[in-house]
Amino acid sequence: MNGKNPKIKVAHLDPQIDRAIKLIAKFQRINDLKINYTITLDYKLDCFGMFYPDEKHNITINPDQFHDTSKEEPHAVDYTTDFGLCSVVVHEIIHLLAEKYLIHDLYKEKFKNNKFILNNNSRKDVHETIAEEGRLYFMNPYFLKLISPDRFEFFQGLFQTPSPITKKSFIVKWKSWNPQIHQLCLEKWGIKVLGNRIFQDK
Numbered sequence: 648m649n650g651k652n653p654k655i656k657v658a659h660l661d662p663q664i665d666r667a668i669k670l671i672a673k674f675q676r677i678n679d680l681k682i683n684y685t686i687t688l689d690y691k692l693d694c695f696g697m698f699y700p701d702e703k704h705n706i707t708i709n710p711d712q713f714h715d716t717s718k719e720e721p722h723a724v725d726y727t728t729d730f731g732l733c734s735v736v737v738h739e740i741i742h743l744l745a746e747k748y749l750i751h752d753l754y755k756e757k758f759k760n761n762k763f764i765l766n767n768n769s770r771k772d773v774h775e776t777i778a779e780e781g782r783l784y785f786m787n788p789y790f791l792k793l794i795s796p797d798r799f800e801f802f803q804g805l806f807q808t809p810s811p812i813t814k815k816s817f818i819v820k821w822k823s824w825n826p827q828i829h830q831l832c833l834e835k836w837g838i839k840v841l842g843n844r845i846f847q848d849k
């Protein structure tokens with residue numbers, strides 16, 4: 648955009664973007680990081696979000712992409728597949744961190760060809776694998792710990808998660824999911840919750 652007139656103000660930023668910004672601020676505080684970054688809202692971007700590696704301190708999201716996600720694979724906030732705005736912002740931030748700290752070299756060294764597939768996007772390449780796992784570590788770390796202790800330990804060795812790593816917080820998130828996601832969580836990950844207990848098939 649050229650010139651300074653008019654200024655663009657955003658009123659009522661989506662609460663999910665707010666949640667992401669707060670989580671990222673907490674993440675930086677507890678890990679003693681000071682990363683300035685910009686969130687660009689691009690209403691023509693043809694996907695939910697994007698991190699361009701040559702724009703080291705910017706992530707781009709398209710808020711228009713989130714109005715109807717019913718054609719995507721089944722998803723829920725804080726589940727292994729999550730197309731919420733908060734999740735996409737965090738996913739892009741993980742790409743930014745991965746680029747800055749060369750996380751994919753460490754990841755490849757540690758896991759070699761040992762694949763762990765969280766969701767369809769994870770299949771694409773190692774960058775997406777890391778962004779998806781890092782996003783889950785960020786938003787629902789206890790779940791990642793249950794389904795892949797070695798991935799959980801990998802991320803914990805790099806950064807502290809801004810979310811609580813507790814059974815209780817996992818159960819609260821699990822209870823927010825609908826019956827279809829509960830069924831998938833049981834089929835795919837062998838996990839269900841009854842009352843205040845987590846059951847896991849090994």
Ligand SMILES: [Zn+2]
Nearest residue numbers: 738742775778
């Ligand atoms: Zn990505």
